[in-house]
Structures are given as structure tokens and as C-alpha cells.
Amino acid sequence: MNEIAVFFLHGLAYAGLLFLVSSGLTLVFGMMNVLNFAHASFYMLGAYFAYSLLQIIGNFWLALLVSPLLLLIIGAVVERFLLRKVHVLGHVHELLLTFGLAYIIHEAVKWVWGTDPHALAVSGFLAGTVNIIGITYPVYRLFVFGVSVALGLFMWLVLFKTKIGIIVRAAVEDSSMVAALGIKVPMVFMGVFAVGAALSGLAGVTAGPLMSVDPGMAGAILVDAFVVIVVGGMGSLGGAVMASVIIGELQSFGVLLFPKFSLALIYMLMAVVLVIRPEGLFGEKQ
Amino acid sequence: MSIMAVKDVHKDFSGLKVLTGVDFEVKQGERFAIIGPNGAGKTTLFNILSGAFRPSKGKVLFGEQDISTKPPHLRNRMGMSRSFQITNIFKELSVFANVLAGVRSSRGMRCHLLRRPLADKGLVERTEEILERVDLLDERYTPAQELAYGQQRALELGITLSTDPELILLDEPTAGMSRQETDNAIQMIQRVTASKTCLIIEHDMNVVFSLADRISVLHYGVILACGHPEEIRNDQRVKDAYLGEEEL
Amino acid sequence: MECRHTGRLLGLVLAALLLLGSLPYLLPGYQLRLFTEIIIFSLFAVSYNLLLGYAGLISFGHAMFFGIGAFAVANFCNHISGIPLLAAVALGTGLTTVMGFLVGCLLLRVKGTPFALLTLAFNALFYAIATKWYPVTGGDDGLIIEPHKVNLGIAVIDPSKGPDFYYLTLIVLGAAILACWYFTRTAMGRTVVLMRENEDRLRFLGYNTMLARLILFTISAGLAGLAGCFYTIFYAFVSIDALSIDMTTTVLLMTFIGGTGNFAGPILGVGAYTYLQNLLSELTDSWPLIMGVLFIIMVLFTPGGLVGIFKSLAQRFARRPGSADQ
Numbered sequence: 001m002n003e004i005a006v007f008f009l010h011g012l013a014y015a016g017l018l019f020l021v022s023s024g025l026t027l028v029f030g031m032m033n034v035l036n037f038a039h040a041s042f043y044m045l046g047a048y049f050a051y052s053l054l055q056i057i058g059n060f061w062l063a064l065l066v067s068p069l070l071l072l073i074i075g076a077v078v079e080r081f082l083l084r085k086v087h088v089l090g091h092v093h094e095l096l097l098t099f100g101l102a103y104i105i106h107e108a109v110k111w112v113w114g115t116d117p118h119a120l121a122v123s124g125f126l127a128g129t130v131n132i133i134g135i136t137y138p139v140y141r142l143f144v145f146g147v148s149v150a151l152g153l154f155m156w157l158v159l160f161k162t163k164i165g166i167i168v169r170a171a172v173e174d175s176s177m178v179a180a181l182g183i184k185v186p187m188v189f190m191g192v193f194a195v196g197a198a199l200s201g202l203a204g205v206t207a208g209p210l211m212s213v214d215p216g217m218a219g220a221i222l223v224d225a226f227v228v229i230v231v232g233g234m235g236s237l238g239g240a241v242m243a244s245v246i247i248g249e250l251q252s253f254g255v256l257l258f259p260k261f262s263l264a265l266i267y268m269l270m271a272v273v274l275v276i277r278p279e280g281l282f283g284e285k286q
Numbered sequence: 287m288s289i290m291a292v293k294d295v296h297k298d299f300s301g302l303k304v305l306t307g308v309d310f311e312v313k314q315g316e317r318f319a320i321i322g323p324n325g326a327g328k329t330t331l332f333n334i335l336s337g338a339f340r341p342s343k344g345k346v347l348f349g350e351q352d353i354s355t356k357p358p359h360l361r362n363r364m365g366m367s368r369s370f371q372i373t374n375i376f377k378e379l380s381v382f383a384n385v386l387a388g389v390r391s392s393r394g395m396r397c398h399l400l401r402r403p404l405a406d407k408g409l410v411e412r413t414e415e416i417l418e419r420v421d422l423l424d425e426r427y428t429p430a431q432e433l434a435y436g437q438q439r440a441l442e443l444g445i446t447l448s449t450d451p452e453l454i455l456l457d458e459p460t461a462g463m464s465r466q467e468t469d470n471a472i473q474m475i476q477r478v479t480a481s482k483t484c485l486i487i488e489h490d491m492n493v494v495f496s497l498a499d500r501i502s503v504l505h506y507g508v509i510l511a512c513g514h515p516e517e518i519r520n521d522q523r524v525k526d527a528y529l530g531e532e533e534l
Numbered sequence: 535m536e537c538r539h540t541g542r543l544l545g546l547v548l549a550a551l552l553l554l555g556s557l558p559y560l561l562p563g564y565q566l567r568l569f570t571e572i573i574i575f576s577l578f579a580v581s582y583n584l585l586l587g588y589a590g591l592i593s594f595g596h597a598m599f600f601g602i603g604a605f606a607v608a609n610f611c612n613h614i615s616g617i618p619l620l621a622a623v624a625l626g627t628g629l630t631t632v633m634g635f636l637v638g639c640l641l642l643r644v645k646g647t648p649f650a651l652l653t654l655a656f657n658a659l660f661y662a663i664a665t666k667w668y669p670v671t672g673g674d675d676g677l678i679i680e681p682h683k684v685n686l687g688i689a690v691i692d693p694s695k696g697p698d699f700y701y702l703t704l705i706v707l708g709a710a711i712l713a714c715w716y717f718t719r720t721a722m723g724r725t726v727v728l729m730r731e732n733e734d735r736l737r738f739l740g741y742n743t744m745l746a747r748l749i750l751f752t753i754s755a756g757l758a759g760l761a762g763c764f765y766t767i768f769y770a771f772v773s774i775d776a777l778s779i780d781m782t783t784t785v786l787l788m789t790f791i792g793g794t795g796n797f798a799g800p801i802l803g804v805g806a807y808t809y810l811q812n813l814l815s816e817l818t819d820s821w822p823l824i825m826g827v828l829f830i831i832m833v834l835f836t837p838g839g840l841v842g843i844f845k846s847l848a849q850r851f852a853r854r855p856g857s858a859d860q
Contacts (some may be wrong), residue, residue: 035647078591089837092592095650096790099594099831103783108824219779223658226651236645260666267659271640273650278644338736351756358754374730389729390721391740398721449740 002135006261007252009132013141013210015248016148020203020242022222022228023155030155030172032189033091034083037098039200040222042071042103046107047199047208047217051118060122067205068198073196101190102218110215120208143207147195151199152241159237168192227270229284233280244281288347289483290335290366295344297330297507304330305507308344312453317484319494322504323527324333328487328520329371331504332457335485336368337361348453362391367451371487372437373460375445377431381422384430384441386413408486419478420444426478436467440474447478454464454479456486460493472496495519554704558697565711570700573809574764579789579800580714581757585787587794589750590719590730592650594782595657596678596758601664603630604766608677609670619684619693619767622708626763627756634755638748656663664814676773679766693767703764710760719752726750731808735858787829791824793839800838 025039053063078101078232086093121127124217126143129136159165171178171188179185204217211217228247232239247266273280288311297305304327312318322328333339335346337358338372346354353361367388376384381519389412390396403409417423420440425433430441437458446454459475460468475484488494494501494515501518503510511521518524556568579601585591605628610617620635641652664671684702689696713777717723725746728736731741751773766772775781792803807825814821836843 029647033647035651053699064749066795082830085834085836091646092586092590093833093837095592095647097830098832099783099786100833104823104826104830105825109821111823116660223655226654230648230651261662263662264659264856268656271652271659274648274655275640275643278648358737358741359742362738368738370735374732374735376728376735378731379727383724383728386724387736388739395721396725396741397746399717401721402719403721404719445739446733477584521576 002098005105005133005135005254006137007251008221009137009141009145011249012245013144013248013251014251015180016145017203017207017210017221018248019148019152019241019244021200022232023152023237024192024199024232025225026229026232026236026240027172028196031168031175031192034094035100035195035226036193037095037222038078038105038198039098039103040073040218040225041102042197042200043204043207044109044218045105045219046071046204047120047213048063048118048204049201050205050208051113051120051213052268054094054120060126064205068202071201072194072198075194076190078197079193081128083193084186084189090125094180102222106215106218111282112248115214115215117212117214120205122209126209141210144210147202147206148195151202155237208261224266227266227272229280230270230279231273231276233282235280239282241282243280287359288312289344290346290485291333292331292335293345293347293437295331295334295337295341295346296349297327297334297341297440303507305334305341306369307404308504308507308509310502310509310512312483312485314483315422315502316482316499317479317486317497318500319486319488319498320504321488321491321494321511325506326504328475328504329457332368332455334511336366336455341384342370362449365452367446367449368455369446369459373442375438375441378429380461381430381433381441382426385416385444385448386410388445389416389450392449403466416448416500419447420474434452436463436470439463439467441475443478452482453482454482455531456484458486458487458489460490467494477503540591540766552727554708558700563696566696566700568808568812570696570768572705572709572804573784574761574768575788575804575808576801577714577764578785579759579792579804580786581754581761581795583789583794583797583800584714584717584726584750584754584757587796587799588723588730588781591645591651591751594650594779594786595653595660596685596754596785597777597779597781598657598660599630599634600762601660601774602633602783603627603762604772604776605664605671606630606678606759606764607763607768608772611679611681612677617682618704619682621857623763623767623855625761627760630762631752631756635752635761636750637755638751642744643750652778657777657782661774661777661779664777671774672772672801676771676776678771681767681770694770699768703768707761707764710757711801712756718797722749723747733858745759752780755813762777764852772807785826791829791832791839793841796836796841799839799841804807806840 017281021043022041025036026032028036028039041072049070050063051069052067054060057063082097082101083094086097122140126140128139130139130142132142159169167178167183167188171185171192175185178188228240228243231246232241232243250266250269251262254265258265290312291312292308293307295305296303304346308331320328320331330339334341337353337356337360340355344354345352348361348366351364353364376387386403386409389409393409395401395403395406395409413421416488418482420443421438422440422469425437430438433441443459454473457508460471463471468490475497486494486497498515500513501515502512503518503524505527510527511518511524513521557569562567582593582596585593585596598781603626606629607622610622610625611619614622637656641656644652665673667673680803684693691702693699693702725736725741728741729743729746737743762776765776788803788807789800790803791807792801793799811821811825814824818824832839838845
């Protein structure tokens with residue numbers, strides 16, 4: 001019983017990470033119809049930046065704050081100067097660009113920080129454990145889950161209770177209509193892309209202490225994030241929440257129940273959903 | 287002999303009734319026009335006839351066959367071809383290639399792995415023949431997107447004809463044309479549909495009265511009246527429906 | 535462009551054949567091996583471009599067919615004693631073609647980005663299965679094969695000898711590449727381009743576009759499998775690297791750098807990539823980074839690849855503008 005509880009909580013923590021990464025991915029796709037392969041690279045950069053910041057400043061909380069800000073800037077630059085340029089060439093070129101970007105970031109990271117994994121250490125109460133539902137559980141994983149929930153709520157508030165939120169949601173639905181209303185859609189695109197990158201980077205920072213910081217990080221979470229947005233429905237934030245929990249728990253229990261095929265299981269889920277219900281379990285039929 | 291029969295066709299889109307109890311027959315060899323104000327359901331009807339949509343209720347017959355659920359490519363192979371209101375051509379390809387596509391199809395050369403279409407004299411000659419009939423032979427090497435609007439509409443017509451159909455569906459063939467272009471288009475349509483059956487959706491009353499043998503008036507998804515042009519011109523219901531909208 | 539300059543073209547072709555035929559006498563062993571590898575990857579890239587350039591289908595999983603072919607031939611050689619090498623290749627290619635058909639039936643129900651995602655997922659799936667399926671793939675260790683000599687009656691070809699294998703590759707894969715070129719001129723080849731341009735209209739012209747896509751995908755997969763077979767024989771070894779996303783990335787880069795809008799583009803790309811990689815890897819371990827930067831620059835500024843660059847240069851110096859040939 002305790003074992004199950006532990007795996008369940010593990011799954012929630014991972015679900016939190018997945019949500020942070022896939023929320024930006026799904027919004028960008030819904031709005032700009034671009035699947036950003038480099039999104040997981042932003043996640044990885046977040047972790048690496050935090051690692052270096054930690055070396056320089058020595059304060060985890062500061063790294064948690066500054067790293068996503070760096071990704072915010074990078075995201076804005078990528079959208080404004082790279083993505084926008086290829087947009088006119090069409091779908092295929094946009095995909096090729098984000099794919100190429102992911103490739104470059106992967107190689108650049110190996111070049112700057114080397115191929116060996118690095119450790120991102122936390123200290124203080126974050127490194128401890130706490131008694132919860134009858135088991136002793138590491139605080140940090142709860143922290144990861146907590147950060148995701150907090151940010152999720154914040155996103156919900158912004159998207160559903162503010163004017164900017166309405167504009168963003170409208171742009172996801174129909175960006176040409178929004179443009180016709182006089183709103184500067186390119187700015188909205190840039191903003192959403194940048195914020196998405198920042199969230200992904202934040203996820204990377206929080207993931208750092210959980211899994212080690214190495215060049216394979218991006219690839220590891222990329223496919224899971226893709227599965228989340230496919231299962232949840234591309235463009236659906238609510239779907240991303242649900243799907244993150246499903247995939248998070250599947251990964252957690254999958255390692256327990258089907259150790260040899262846990263990897264294959266996730267891909268098969270994505271394949272099944274894409275073939276039978278391409279709009280996702282929670283998405284809307286196009 | 288009726289080449290196409292529409293029997294009690296209904297179409298709903300999530301509760302919105304677009305077509306209700308549409309019923310008519312198109313006789314072989316005639317030019318049949320469907321007119322009606324915007325939003326009357328003309329394009330939806332066309333989509334149902336050509337296979338893009340399925341009717342919610344009712345049947346579409348082609349000859350004796352029920353084609354209500356047949357996909358577009360099979361309908362075309364049976365002898366039906368449609369044009370599009372918004373020009374739907376192969377923009378980056380040459381005018382020649384645009385028409386060759388349909389000619390190949392009607393001669394069964396769609397997916398052949400060994401034969402080369404350009405080496406087939408029959409195909410090439412037939413393609414040039416069609417280009418000639420829509421006055422585009424001189425432009426055969428021009429990329430379709432470089433044509434003037436009127437020429438693109440002619441190409442649209444040419445592509446529709448390329449599969450050698452018995453029944454030609456024309457969706458607002460003179461859309462966006464000037465007076466002069468419309469007159470030319472009317473002549474061209476009369477020429478190329480001479481021995482075929484033709485079903486036309488149109489807005490422009492001049493075009494309709496120049497071309498049609500019979501007219502059906504569609505109003506909010508219901509056929510208001512059906513008959514020869516003179517009958518329609520004098521039909522009170524039609525006049526009421528069009529009150530102030532068009533000079534009949 | 536149906537042979538307006540037949541005489542000149544023929545002369546060019548003959549000269550090329552002569553050059554290719556005498557390469558083993560002109561190049562040192564290492565260079566010849568490099569060139570052989572270029573031929574193998576050229577077929578791989580050409581098959582990939584049938585999807586990317588001609589059909590407009592972006593696939594992130596083409597390596598799965600390359601890998602299936604590679605492993606198939608290894609297993610056939612190792613488990614069926616005395617099997618002629620070419621028979622093993624034929625079987626391997628056949629198996630990959632069947633797999634291509636089955637995978638295509640599943641994947642081609644969707645288009646665009648969902649399709650791209652599915653190809654990625656399936657590639658990852660096959661890779662995951664391959665890492666665990668030790669008896670067939672050798673897992674992390676890979677499989678060694680000892681390719682048998684090919685007895686053609688008039689000559690015996692020993693695949694372990696550089697020049698022998700070069701000629702085998704040149705003839706078999708060269709023929710396959712030529713077949714692809716011919717394919718682009720056939721009815722099916724033209725249909726593929728029509729589909730890319732306006733699939734919707736094509737349906738209303740009597741074309742069963744789903745079937746056409748499936749046929750194309752199957753052919754492309756089979757050809758990738760053939761390339762994979764020769765890859766295994768070339769190294770006398772195959773590992774799961776042949777199935778990896780890395781391998782897909784490599785062929786994607788090669789194809790794009792060469793230029794997707796032209797039949798010869800991918801071949802050019804393979805050559806450029808291979809020689810560049812050779813050069814750069816002598817200088818630095820981070821050559822993939824440079825390749826990636828080159829790729830991005832090309833996506834941004836020269837999306838037509840090397841062929842595109844040559845074409846614009848040619849147009850600058852030509853007196854007559856090009857005409858739309860298709």
C-alpha cells in the first residue's frame with residue numbers, strides 16, 4: 001500500500017513537470033500551428049542555466065527565478081527573428097526550423113558543458129523529507145508538484161480572468177479574427193512563445209535536482225510532452241492537465257509493472273490516440 | 287431521362303437546418319440552374335451532390351445509382367465533375383499539367399508505375415484539345431498562379447472538363463468577373479457544355495437567364511419554385527422572396 | 535523537359551558512367567569506401583525525398599525502414615545457411631516493403647504535423663523494441679555478419695573487397711536510384727506532386743489519394759530498406775544505431791542541405807554532408823554543432839538547399855529565363 005502511494009506521488013511530481021513543459025507547447029501549437037521541437041530544449045537550457053547560476057551565485061531560489069527569465073528572452077528572440085522568418089515558407093519549413101534548433105541547442109550544450117551529467121543540489125528544508133499519508137516522502141518532489149499547481153492556477157487566472165487572457169485564448173481559437181479586431185497578433189505570438197519557453201525553463205530548473213542535468217534531458221521529456229499534447233488535444237490547456245496526470249502516472253507505474261516495455265507503452269498510447277481520435281481525448285474536433 | 291435526382295435531401299449542421307426537403311431532377315442534356323440569395327444553402331447542396339458532404343436525410347441518385355454516400359473520387363469516375371467558386375487549381379504547376387491531371391484520370395493513368403504521361407500522344411493531344419476550348423493553349427507552359435483572374439477561371443473550367451464528365455457542376459462560374467469577362471464566360475460555357483448536362487449555381491441573373499433551360503429557386507434551404515425561366519420570372523413567391531434584392 | 539538536348543545529355547551520361555566505372559583505379563581505398571557509403575546514403579536520401587520533396591510529407595521516422603532492412607539482411611544471412619547474398623538483400627527489401635505498407639496504413643490516416651509526430655513515435659517505438667529484442671538485433675552489442683561472395687557466373691564479387699563491393703553497390707543501388715528518377719516521370723510520380731499541390735481538388739478529379747499516398751509510402755520504405763541492407767553488408771555489422779532518431783536526423787539534414795525541390799538534390803546533399811563531416815571531424819569533436827548551424831542557416835536563407843543556390847547562380851549568368859517544365 002505504501003509502495004503504491006509512493007509511486008502515485010512520484011507520478012504526480014512528474015505530471016507537474018510535464019504540465020509545465022507541455023502547457024507552453026500546446027498553446028503555441030493551438031495558436032500558431034507550429035510544433036516546437038525546441039521546446040524541450042528550453043527545458044534543458046533552464047536546467048543548465050540554473051546549474052551555472054548555482055555555481056556563480058550559490059542560491060537555488062535565485063537560480064529558480066533568473067533561469068526562466070533568461071529563457072523568456074531567448075524565447076522572444078527565437079520567435080521574433082527565426083520562427084517568424086520561416087512562417088511564410090510554410091508548415092514543413094517551420095517544423096524543420098524548430099527541429100534544427102533543437103539539434104543545435106543539443107550540440108551547443110554538449111560543447112559548453114560537456115557530455116557528463118551534472119548535479120543540481122538543493123539544500124535546506126527542500127532536501128529533507130516529510131511525513132505524508134503515512135509515508136516518509138521527499139519534500140522536493142512535493143515542491144515540484146506544488147510549483148506546477150501554483151503556476152497552473154496562476155495561468156488559469158490570467159487566461160480566464162484577465163483581458164490579456166481573453167486575447168490569448170481568442171488567438172488560439174482564431175488568430176486571423178483577432179487580428180481583424182486590431183490587436184497586434186505578432187506581439188501576442190511572441191509573448192505566448194516567450195512565456196511558454198520560460199515555463200519550460202522553469203520546469204527544467206525544478207527537474208534538475210530530481211533527474212541529473214545531462215544532454216539527454218531534452219530528448220527524454222520531448223516525446224512525453226508530445227504524447228501529452230496529443231492525448232490532451234493540441235491547443236487544449238485543460239487537456240494538457242489531464243493528460244499530464246495520465247502520462248505521469250503511466251510512467252511511474254509503468255516502470256513498476258512493465259519494466260521492459262514502459263517506454264514502448266507511452267508511444268503506443270500516442271499512436272493509438274492519433275489514429276483513432278486525432279483531436280485528442282479532450283480536444284475539439286477540427 | 288433524368289441524369290441526377292435529388293430526393294428529399296435534408297442537411298443539418300449541429301442543429302442548424304441548412305437544407306430541408308430538397309427535391310428535384312436534372313434531365314439529360316439540359317442546363318439546370320439553382321439560384322437563391324446568400325446563405326440559402328446552394329453551396330451546401332453542391333457539396334452534397336459532389337460528395338464533400340453526406341446528406342442528413344434523403345438520397346442523391348446518379349442515373350439509377352444511389353450515390354448518397356459515395357466519396358468524391360468515385361462520383362467523378364462515374365461521370366460527374368465539379369468546379370469551384372473559389373478557384374481551386376494547382377497553382378505552382380503549369381496550365382498544361384493542371385488539365386493533364388484530369389485527362390489522365392479519365393483514361394485510367396492515375397497511379398501507373400511504369401507509363402509516362404508526357405510520352406503518351408493520346409493524353410497530350412486530348413489535353414491540348416481541352417486547353418484550346420477554354421482559350422488557354424497559348425499559355426500551356428505558364429505557371430497557373432501567373433494567369434490573370436479571368437484566365438484562372440477558364441482554367442478552373444478546363445480542369446472540370448478534363449475528366450470528360452457527363453454531368454458538369456458549376457459553382458458560381460462567373461464569380462468575381464467583370465461585365466465583359468462574364469459575357470465571355472457565358473459564351474465559353476455554352477460552347478463547352480453543348481452536348482452535356484450542366485448544373486449551375488449562380489447569383490448573376492443575366493447569366494442564369496442566358497444559360498438555363500430550367501431554374502430552381504432555393505430559399506433558406508427550401509426549394510421555392512422550379513420551372514422554365516419565364517415561369518420563374520413571373521412566379522409571385524419568387525418575387526416576394528427577392529423583394530428589392532434583384533431585378534428579375 | 536523531355537530530352538530537348540538528347541545528344542548532349544547522352545554524352546554527359548556516358549562520360550559520368552566512364553568516370554564512375556574507373557573510380558577504383560583513380561581513388562585510394564579509403565576514398566573509395568567513402569564514395570561507396572555515399573551511394574548507399576544517396577539511395578536512402580532519395581527515398582526520403584520522395585516523401586519530403588515530392589509528396590510534401592515530413593517524416594521523422596524514415597530510419598525505421600533503413601534499420602529494418604539492415605537487420606533483416608543480417609538475420610537472413612546469419613540464420614539461413616548458404617543463402618546467396620543478393621537473395622538475402624531481396625528478402626530484406628521485401629520485408630521492409632511489407633512493413634512500410636503496414637505502417638503506412640496506420641500512419642497515413644492523418645496529415646501534416648500529426649503525421650510527423652506519429653512517424654517520430656513509431657521510430658522511437660521500433661528503437662525501443664530493438665534495444666530489448668536481443669536475438670534479432672543483438673541489443674547494444676549489435677550483429678556481425680559475414681557476407682558471402684556473389685557468384686554471377688562470369689565473375690565473383692567479394693563484398694569484403696573494396697572495389698568489388700563498390701561495383702556491386704554502384705550497379706544495384708545505382709539502378710535503384712535511376713528507377714526512382716524514372717518514377718518521378720511516371721503517372722504515379724506526377725500524381726504524388728499533384729497531391730502535394732492540391733490534394734482536395736485531386737479527389738474531385740477521380741483520384742483515390744489515400745491509396746496513392748500509401749503506394750508512395752510503401753515504395754519509399756522499401757527503397758530505404760534496400761539501402762539499409764547494403765549498409766549492413768558494407769560494415770559487415772549492424773547495430774541499433776541504424777534505427778535511431780539520429781539516423782533519421784542525418785538523412786533529413788543530408789536531404790535538405792542538398793535541396794528537396796530537385797531529384798539530384800539529396801544526392802548532392804549526401805556528398806556534401808559526407809565530405810564536410812569528414813573534413814570537420816578532423817578539426818573538431820563538435821562538428822555536429824557546425825552541421826546544425828549550417829542547416830538552420832539554410833532553412834532560414836536558402837530553403838532550396840545547394841541545388842537552390844546553384845540554380846540562382848545559374849540564373850544570374852543565363853540569358854534566357856527558365857521555363858516551367860512540368
